[in-house]
Amino acid sequence: MKIPLMMAVILLASTLGAGAASAKPPLKDVAHVRDGIIHVGMAYEISEKCGDIRARLFRGIGFLQSLRGHAAQLGYSSDEIDAYINNAAEKDRLEAIARARLAALGVIDGREATYCAVGRAQIAANTRVGWLLR
Template structure:
């Protein structure tokens, strides 16, 4: 699971949710951006663990771009956003938060069916995580 969440973080950087920190508060403290990244990571992990569920890749890329716009609208520069995404400690923190949220929802490492159960529930509830899945 650690590798897949790490892969998700690399994917975030690759699609351009990238930039450096100095505006007001630290970008890691911006809930709209932080929570969005965690939700993308959760959806990605569910899609990797559950054979019945697929990630909506184009929808995910569009959502990541909207997070970049959100960060810009909050006053962060591309350099500040890049520094946030490139921060290895922050990646680990976000990975742990995504894992904890999945566990809280009932996902159990090594038990793919538990990820399917969580994923189907997220899709049925039309949550942000569910919106990123099919």
């Protein structure tokens, strides 16, 4: 089912954006976490727009949990992580980045074949996005 993965993406994206203590950069500036969320969003978008490709739900949830764990290892509290994940503006920003990256790869909004082509290419190249798809 695709809805739980998107909810997980929204939750994680919102949590990771809130401000952190002054000694740490904001979670939105932690490349591993930010880019991981973007990759999940890209995979989700492909799985929603291409009928032949599905998201690897458990792999995606596990990956999102690993991003949460990474943030915790960097010293971010659960409250800081949750604040980032629940930040609506950050969620919108990350979705826009994911869609721009998909467009740069050749996706044309409204054209399923382009989502499928990009998805298959990502799977074949075993990119992070492809790893989240089947």
